[in-house]
Amino acid sequence: MGVDGHGWQPAGPSPAKELHAHSVDLLDVSTGGNVPKIRIPTGPGYQVPFAERIRSEAGLPVAAVGMIADARQAEEIITSGRADAVLLGRELLRDPHWALRAARELGAESRIPDQYAWAI
Numbered sequence: 028m029g030v031d032g033h034g035w036q037p038a039g040p041s042p043a044k045e046l047h048a049h050s051v052d053l054l055d056v057s058t059g060g061n062v063p064k065i066r067i068p069t070g071p072g073y074q075v076p077f078a079e080r081i082r083s084e085a086g087l088p089v090a091a092v093g094m095i096a097d098a099r100q101a102e103e104i105i106t107s108g109r110a111d112a113v114l115l116g117r118e119l120l121r122d123p124h125w126a127l128r129a130a131r132e133l134g135a136e137s138r139i140p141d142q143y144a145w146a147i
């Protein structure tokens with residue numbers, strides 16, 4: 028669902044609390060960039076504060092987005108309790124192997140499906 032104007036410009040109360048009652052398990056908190064006069068301060072993790080706020084106000088599990096490209100940054104967002112998950116968009120287009128690389132960098136076990144493992 029989309030909620031116009033949440034974040035970069037004033038908006039009404041967030042309906043996030045109500046969504047839990049309607050079987051929504053996880054909210055992907057993303058903001059739009061469609062208002063020409065508003066300058067969005069982009070940078071690594073720039074939309075994370077919105078996820079963090081909705082998580083604390085609505086008590087609903089949230090996923091954070093927004094120029095998350097670094098494995099340690101992604102890990103920190105989750106371990107610090109700012110979000111329950113991170114989702115990557117553009118970085119996965121640049122590097123489709125990001126998840127494997129990040130798992131290796133963070134020392135996590137990653138299991139490559141047998142069908143592919145023999146080839147790698």
Ligand SMILES: Cc1cc2nc3c(=O)[nH]c(=O)nc-3n(C[C@H](O)[C@H](O)[C@H](O)COP(=O)(O)O)c2cc1C
Pocket residue numbers: 056057058059060061092093094095114115116117118
């Ligand atoms: C050009 C562009 C336009 C976008 N427009 C919207 C939008 O209108 N509404 C929205 O919720 N998210 C919008 N997004 C955010 C994406 O839906 C998604 O959350 C984001 O791309 C994921 O973050 P990342 O690509 O920085 O990893 C847009 C992203 C881009 C690159």
